[in-house]
Amino acid sequence: MQHEHHRVPVTALAFWNENVILAGEGTLLKAYDVDRKTLLAAVEVFDGQAIHGIVVAEHEETCAVVWGGPNVCYVEAIPSAKGSIELKVGPRLEANDWILDVGCSGASHHGGSLAMLVTAHNGLQMLPSSTLDGGKIEPLVPGSNCILYCAEIRWLSGSQCLIASGTAFGDVIVWSCILKDVDGKLCAEYQTHYTFSAHEGSIFGVQISSSEVAERLGGRQRLLATCSDDRTIRLWDVSDLSKGSPTLIEQQRQTGFGSIADNDAYAPPSLGKVMGHMSRIWHIRFEHDTTTGDVFVLSFGEDASNIIWAITANSGKTGLPYSLQQVGLQRPHNGKNIWSLALKNHRVATGGADGAVSLQRFLTLQTDQDESYSEGSAAKNIGVFRAYGFVDNAQILASTDRGSLYLVDLPGKDVVYTTISDAIPGLRGYSVMASISGCAFVAGADGEVWVYKHHSRTLTPIATTGRKVAGLFVQQVSANPLEIVLLITNMGKSTASLYYIEPDRSHDASRSDVQELCIPNGFVTTSFAHARREGHNLVFLGSRNGSIANFDTTLKDEDDRTPHMSQYPGAHGVETVTEILIAPGSSDNEMYLTSSGRDGTYAVHEVTFVDQRPNMRTVHQISLPFGPNIEGMGFNEQDHLWLWGFRSTQFVVLDIATQQEVMAVECGGAHRIWSFQPNRDGGIFVWTKASKLYRQIQLQLPCEMINPGGHGREIKCTAISPDGSRLIATGAEDTDIKLSTYQNGTFRTLHTLQKHNTGIQHLQWSSNGSYLFSSGGFEELFVWKITKDIPSINIGVICESKHPRSGTSDLRIMSFDVQDSDEATFNIIAVYSDSTLRSWHKPQTQTWILLAKGDYLTSCLTQCLHLNTTSTHLQDSPRLLTASTDGHIASWNHSDELQRLSWSSRHKIHQNAILALTSCNLPTQSRLLITGGDDNAIGITLHRPDGNSFRTLLLPNAHAAAVTALAIVKADRGRVWLVSASIDQRVKLWRVGIDLGKEGVDGVDVRLVGDWLTSVADVSCMEVLELEEGKGVLVCGVGMDVWRVGEDGLV
Amino acid sequence: MGKSSKDKRDAYYRLAKEQGWRARSAFKLLQLDEEFNLFEGVTRVVDLCAAPGSWSQVLSRILIKGERIGRATWEDKRYAELLKIQPQDSAHEQPPRPEPRKDVKIVAIDLQPMSPLEGITCLKADITHPSTIPLLLRALDPSYSAETSSIEASHPVDLVISDGAPDVTGLHDLDIYVQSQLLWAALNLALCVLKLGGRFVAKIFRGKDVDILYAQLKCVFARVEVAKPRSSRASSVEAFIVCTDFRPPEGFKASLDNPLQQIKPTTSSADSEQTRTVRDDGITELHLPQTDPNRWIAPFLACGDLSAFDADASHKLPEGHVSLDPVQPPTAPPYRRALEERKKMGGAYGKTKLGGGGG
Incomplete structure (x- = not known):
């Protein structure tokens, strides 16, 4: 198999230069063009090891040091043709311990730069010069027994470096090392300056400031920032390096929490402290604005957000000398964890667990907070604003409580107010407004409606309605000549007035053309859309009660009013329909209506016309990540x-x-x-x-995505549409389902379905790909109807039906298997965490019918499978199979009369939980079942229908850890190619030969074809993916990984 | 999750409270004992990373009080079943009686403070620190003196157990590394105090490259197996390494001043042929060759009775179930003070601008 593409947590980032950023994504080092947001190069750096850090030497832009675990190497980026670059990986070196940081010196007295690494046991080692081949890592300072979570090396000169180390137990050690040349051999003298208990939890991030930054804070030489498990960020003054401190070991103190009192003697002065994120804080950085001289701290947390803190001096004599004020917050990633970051020229790049690389401009971030302006002092007596309407891209018309109208120019440094009209009595205390580019309409309590024309800055009355105006709605009908339509609704009036206006012509002509629409009972108009079709003027109105009504103005009743043609209730439940947009369909006979509502959803409705009468059908409706x-x-x-x-x-x-x-x-x-x-x-x-x-x-954009991400938590299940659209559904621990495509070597998310309340357990498509089923905890099993080729959103999704709920149960639906009886009727077997299973019939109507129920033993059922008993001669052959955490598969029979499912036989394969199950049909009604167990084993079981016999060939050490995913990529003429994956992060290709002529499993032959590392941790599932050319597998877990299964592997 | 729903979701959480265990992990040790008979002939035990102390509780109840739990209940149950089948043989096969063992020495070590347990010496110390060894040896034998005795214990221990785990970060590589460091720390200490033929049980994360760790452990123990108690969830990477028959290589000398971080496997057990064996239950096992001498997949054993509660299943609560409070409240998290501060500033979900809460 060949590796195609993966999207995994971004664990290392560094700017190569202004235009290129390097990212460590699993085992791959990638280079992206920052501005174009394109991938320039990707290379595998270490064999079987993810990248954890990248550092680019400040002064030379030709060489980077890349490390992961104990492995480290130099990487060169060589510009090649067409603005692309080539990444050239130098010899791989191995330190004797996990590497936490690498620091490159400026040019030293030796000429070249030096690179030093610090290990998780606080050891210091020197990398060989980048120019030499065959060099090896030189240990300079041995490690100790303390375990660090973070460390930073900062070179103070060409021969001295300062190291700040943060331990798992909340201690910080600040020490330095001076390099000396003794008889041609490099030696290190090291000294500990500070050893202190800095936090109440593990320290995850440290940074030593530059002298420029420290200078800004009271002329200090250097600062230290630390962040921790205890949710705080702290600042320390580590200017004084003349101080010496015993090492942690010399102090002979007990490490660990709760032993704080005894070591304040070697602590640096504390400068400031703030409670940071609502989660653990992974990283901390200093940044300063070179123009204003302000100093900031940036923190990056488990909560996937980064916060900017301004450091300001405290005036008081008590407390700490500085305080940190939050001045900016960004949440550039989905789910949890910012794992990596890079800073250059006031640009902040972050890498998340969601696989995204985002880019923010640091300065924009903090000035944005001060973007809002109150009204200027010059305009003090304007009063309170009542309504706003944009009349072009930068100006609004605003009405005030006093009934005055102002044109407000927004973009300048100061907001500029121009009076359009002095107080109009009818607009006093109450006014409503609607606007489109070039004009605005405003009305008040007396029912008088005014039009403001922007090109002439004029305000003229346009209609007198006699009652308090409840709402104004406006839409452009045609551009040339400009024609707009205005809808006016009044309080306590059962009709709404529709005006067609050509603002460029004289008023008189436009006034005459008024239509009265009869508003249905209980309908309060909140949104409006207009369309012209085959000479008919169609109006769609959204209501406060969630329904949408439509009108055809050519139809009139005896009073010359237009009654509504039909009403579509519950378009947004019982909540306000806030906006309606109309888009043409692919034929004259259809159009699409997009609506948004206060039920937290937006929807797309397909409108088809039969005899000029519209029929509405919702084809898409999903919740958004904000709302309601x-x-x-x-x-x-x-x-x-x-x-x-x-x-x-x-x-x-x-x-x-x-x-x-x-x-x-x-x-x-x-x-x-x-x-x-x-x-x-x-x-x-x-x-x-x-x-x-x-x-x-x-x-x-506050954050630009150099590379977009996926789920913010680990993926638990996946299913790929069988209909050729290759739509990938993934369900994750973050409770989201994502629908994505894999094209041109990248994933693209189309929709995120947020409806489940727990992590997703299982996903399956109907055989024609028009339905998706998903299950989770709290007895959730949803049926999603998928509609393709919808304008602007491509794929439409609605949750059409859900599993009946007892209301009290928190049972997880661990898995299910769906069989289609016809296009919209399904038989569903579901297995539950309380060792029960149910067989459901799901007709096209809403009601689910329980066909039968069965009890297993006490263990949790994990998998189920319908057995297709196409042949009639085996009446009593089992209907379905289950697998469970007791390592058994069981076959079940169904007696229709008793509505009871009962297991007829149990067959032990694994020692404990069966985590994966796949199967394929064999000749003579036999079936091959392949199971993956928590016991590291793969079971290959032949099920023969005669006598319902199960015979198993077990591979006990198929993987080094639980086998969690299986997929059959090819089956032909007695041979099956199987891919297995495990939480040991190996993906293996197996060839299984089956000779049914032989007794038991004697005819089953298994060969391991290949074994590869996946960068996806916590693998949970796998599916066969049809690639543009050939076949592959999609492996999911913490990330997604695509492998091509070459024809050469399938022989 | 509320207490009651956690009771339903996790049978062992409920049982732990009902049976007075400080943590549900007690069942993991009991189920390991069922499979491996860990405490046979054992009187001297060191419990590492012991807090809150549920494993020490198990040691106390089995070794000091002589209660018949763990392996013993399993044997008793089996005995009762045998009785049913062969009542005539029962006369000369009496079930063993509960009996406290003599000269029991149990030392529990943790960085966190731990509530005392009768008969168990609790040390608050760092297991990676060289000074812990003389401390431990003195706790085992009050007559021990660091000046006169060698660091290798004069009276070595039979069993070293460790249930220690770091707070996981979610960065899998890092979590696996830190857990392996904890395992090495426990092993280094065990190497100093374990008698020849002694046992070592420790928590392990079954993730990437765990087979390298297995291969290294195999260098100092004759038998290395990896076990998953039924009370440990199938969805968790947690498992336990059970090493028996301590056999350090010739000339091996352990010390914490120079702790091991790896052992280079010297002999390769690489075999190149597939082998098939038919088990008693009719399943044919196909053993694949393990070709890399630096990697070795330890045999896996699921332990705990199949009829025992399934940690992954939802359970119906018995009639009239009253949800109990935990025996010991969880240890204060490092962010306790942050929570308190937040509360002061406007409640747990307070109206502060801190953090990404609204973001």
Whole structure:
């Protein structure tokens, strides 16, 4: 097999130069173009070892040191044609211990630079010069018995380096080493300066500041920042290196927690302390703004966020001299853990457990916080704003409590207010507004509706409705001549008025064309969309009660009003439909309606016309990672669908196409007046808070993805659509299901389904790929209907049905097997964590019918399989098989009368849990069952229908650890090619020959064809993946890994 | 997860509380004993990374109080079954009686403080520190003096056990490395105090390159097996290495001043042929050649009665089940103070701007 591609946690990052970043992703070292976000090169550095660190020497941009575990080597990047580069790996060297950091000196008196490594036992070793082949690692300072989680080497000169080490028990050791040339041999003199208990938990990150940074804080020489399990970040003054401290061992103190009191004698002065993340903090870095001179600390945590802290001096005489203020927060990764980072020229790159590499601009981050402006003092007597509407990309029309209207110019340094109208009595105390580019409509309590035309800056009355206006909705109908449609709804009025307006023409012509729409009972209009089709004007209205109604204005009742044609209830449950957009379908007979709602979902509805009457069918509806207030949507310049709304106190914008958060504004929450105008990489958000206007303008994405990520936690199951679309469904511990494609060597996520409340246990597609089934804890088993070829979202997904719930049970549905009876009717066998199983019939209607129930013993069932008994001559042959944590497979019979499933035979294969099961049919109704066990074994079992016999050939040491995934990649003429994977991170290809003519398993021959390392830890599942050319397997766990199974392996 | 739902989800959590164990891991040692008869002829034991002390509790109840639990209950159960089948033979096969053992010495060591247990000497010490050895030897034999005796114990111990594990970070490579370092620390100490033929049981993570570790352990013990008690979840990488018959190579001298971090396997047990054996239960085992001398896959043994509770299954709670409090509250986490601070600033989910909570 050949390795194709993987997406695994990014455990090392370093900027090669301005334009190229190096990333350690499993065993591969990758080089990315920072601006183009393209992969330039990838190379495997160590055999069977992931990369844990990369360091590029500051002064020379030709050579990097890469390490992982105890392995280390030099890597050269050689520019090649077309802006690409080639990574050339030098000789691999091995230290005698795990490497925590490597430091490269500036040019030393020897000429070249020196590279020193520090180990997990605080030993110091020298790497041979990069220019020499055949050199070896030279130990300089032996290690001790203490175990470190982190260390940093900083060269103070060409011959002296300072090391800060953080132990598992919360101690920090600061020591230095001076290199001396004694008779041509390099010797080290080392001294410990500080040994102290710095934190109450393991220390995961340390950094020694540069002298430039330290200089800013009271003219100090160097600072130390530490972060820990105890959730704090602490700053220390380690300027004074004249001090000596005994080593940890010399102190003869008991290491471990709770022995703090005895060693403050060798602690440096504490400068500051702050409680950081709500999780463990993995990394800490100093950064300073060279223009303002401000000093910051950046922390990176288990919570997948990074926080920027400003260091400010405390004025008080008591307490610590500095405090740390949070001035920025980013959450660039899914799920948990930022494992790696790199900083260069105020750019921060982070690598996550989700496999993503993200890039942020440090300066943007912290100024963004101050982007919001209250109204300027010059405009003090403007009053409180009531409503906003964007009239172009940078300006809003704003109405005030007093009834005045202002044009507000947002982008400048100061917001500029231009009076459009002095107080209009009808707008006093209450006003509503709707706008599109070029004009805005505003109305108030007296029912008078005004139009503002932006090109002439004029305000004119357009309609008199006589009642308080509840809502205004506007949409452009055609561009040339400009025609817009305005809908006005009034309080206590059962009709809504529809106006067609051509703003460029005179008023009189437009006023006449008014249509009255009869609003259904209980319907409060909250959203509006208009479409023209075959000469008919169609109107879709969304309601506060979650329904969508439609109208055809050519249809009129006797009072010349248009009644609604049909109503589609529950489009968003019973929650407000906040926005509706219409997109044309592939034929004249269909269109697509996209809607967003306060039920936390957005939806796509397919509308088909029969005799001019529309029929609506929801083809897509999923929850978003924010909400429940999803407030609106639109398309950006690249035609990506964006959705926006609120998450707690933040306004959030999400790009559906890239599945990335575009913008997040801390605005205080959903209950305020706001307006949003999207642009290419963000937009302008204005809101009222404490009676003031605030704005946030974002012209750049806060985080750019150099390489997008996947699940933030380990994947538990996967299933690949059998219909040729090769849609990959993955379910993870983070409770998400992701639908992705694998094309051109990369994964692309289309949708993230967030509905399960626990980690996903099992996924399966229907045989035609139009349904996906997923199970988890709390008796959750969902049926997802998949619809293809939907504009702008590609794949539509709705949760069509779910397993009935007793309401009290927290049972996990460990696995299930689905058989289609027809396109939308299924028979489902589900196995539960309490050793029971149930057979369900799922007709197209909503109700599930329980066909039969069975009890196994006490052990948890882990797998199940329908047995296709196509032949009728074996009436009493078993219907299904289960596997369980007791290592047995059991065959089950079903008696229809008793609605009872009972096991007819049990066959022991493994010593304990069966974690994987796959099978294929053999001639003469026989079946090959292959099982993977927690006992490291693979069981190859022949099931012969005559006598229901099971015979097993067991490979006890198939792997060095639990066998968790199996896939049959090819089966032909008595031979089966099997791929197995285990948490030992090996992937093995086996050839199994089967001669059914021989007794028992005598005819089963097993050969190991090959054995490879996967960078995916905690492998949980595997599926056969059809590649663009040929066949492969997809291995999932902590990451995803694609292997091509070459034809040469299958002989 | 609430106490009651945890009771349902985890039978051993519930049982531990009902039977007075400080932690559910007590069952792991009991089930290891069922399979390996760990305590046969054992009177001197060192329990490493002992806190909160559930393994020491097992030692105390079996060795000091002579209770018939673990292997002994299994034997008793078996005996009762034999009685049913062959009642006539029962006359001359009396079940063994509970009997406290003589001269029992148990020393428990941990960095964390541990509540005392009767008859057990608890030491708060670092198992990697050279000074711990004389401390331990003195605890085993009060007459021991570091000046007169060699570091290799004058009265070596029969069994060294360690249930130690680090707080996992989630970075698999690192977690496996740190766990292996803990195992080496335990082994280094065991090498100093274990008698020839002695036993060593320690927690191991079955992950990447675990076969290298097995191959190295095989150099100092005649038998090395890896065991998974039923009370350990199938979904967990945790397993236990059970090493019996301590046989260090000729001239081997252990010390903590110069701890081992690896042993180079000297003899290769590499075989190149596939072999087939038919077991009594009819399953044919196919043994594959293990060709790399630096790697060796230790035989795997699942232990604990098959009828024992399954750690992965959900269980119905007995009628009228009352959820008990844990015997000992969990050790204070290092972020305890952070939680307290948070509470002060506005509750556990307080309205502070700290961290990525809202982010």
